Amino acid sequence: MTDAPILEAKALCKSYGLVQVLHDVELSIAPGESRVVIGPNGAGKTTLFKCLSGEVPSDKGVISLEGREITGLRGWRRVQMGIGRTFQVARIFPEMTARENMTVAVEMRDRLARGTARRLFSLAPAAELRAEVDELMSELDLAAAADRPARILAHGDKKRLELAMSLALRPTLVMLDEPTAGMSPADRADAVAMIARLRDTHGLTLLLTEHDMEVVFGLATRLTVLHQGRIIADGAPADVRADPNVREVYLGHD
Numbered sequence: 001m002t003d004a005p006i007l008e009a010k011a012l013c014k015s016y017g018l019v020q021v022l023h024d025v026e027l028s029i030a031p032g033e034s035r036v037v038i039g040p041n042g043a044g045k046t047t048l049f050k051c052l053s054g055e056v057p058s059d060k061g062v063i064s065l066e067g068r069e070i071t072g073l074r075g076w077r078r079v080q081m082g083i084g085r086t087f088q089v090a091r092i093f094p095e096m097t098a099r100e101n102m103t104v105a106v107e108m109r110d111r112l113a114r115g116t117a118r119r120l121f122s123l124a125p126a127a128e129l130r131a132e133v134d135e136l137m138s139e140l141d142l143a144a145a146a147d148r149p150a151r152i153l154a155h156g157d158k159k160r161l162e163l164a165m166s167l168a169l170r171p172t173l174v175m176l177d178e179p180t181a182g183m184s185p186a187d188r189a190d191a192v193a194m195i196a197r198l199r200d201t202h203g204l205t206l207l208l209t210e211h212d213m214e215v216v217f218g219l220a221t222r223l224t225v226l227h228q229g230r231i232i233a234d235g236a237p238a239d240v241r242a243d244p245n246v247r248e249v250y251l252g253h254d
């Protein structure tokens, strides 16, 4: 692991109207880290993700990806540069089958790489792309759901499909916004094991938000605590867990 950060945010600020949601947020994520951002509801975690991924513009501050400034870049450019993202509610194409969803993602990655993204999609990609779709679907336990419309998939299948689609874009950093939200405890444990396995096999750096403490401490190599839009702690999970200030505003409520 080198010390040069994959993702860095400096003095990041964001307001919605008159309400300032992020105050001078500083974040530095090293390659191979699994960083989990925790904090009470409304702390600004999703807003931070949106600013980092380019879904909303930040008002002030600088964001860099592998040393290159990305602050003003649109979301799709950041995806192209290696940021993958999943959402609290899975964003998939509901009327297409799981396999068609995957095909769109794999084809898009291939077309962006070859500069042919504007051509019409046929959903009949080359054999090697079809093989890649099959491989990713079986890696994420989606083979049985492949030919079902995405809208009727079970909750966990939808979340895994969205994750598989983001992996199809071959990201270096994957941002997961509450990846186990709405799951049963058993499904949560499976999701943690799968995320850890994917991280290791694909060599991913992870940035997550999560409320479930078993998930947090099961995945985090480093924790950042956000409270009212400010970072109040950042460090090794055991140190953050023991921090009296963190216990006061968040962890002590468990």
Ligand SMILES: Nc1ncnc2c1ncn2[C@@H]1O[C@H](COP(=O)(O)OP(=O)(O)OP(=O)(O)O)[C@@H](O)[C@H]1O
Binding pocket: 016, 021, 039, 040, 041, 042, 043, 044, 045, 046, 047, 048
């Ligand atoms: N589009 C928006 N317009 C106005 N205010 C917003 C908007 N999005 C979020 N907010 C406000 O910004 C604050 C931070 O919200 P955000 O969703 O980032 O918090 P969070 O830490 O992700 O919360 P949760 O854990 O509940 O998902 C909240 O007070 C929220 O009401």
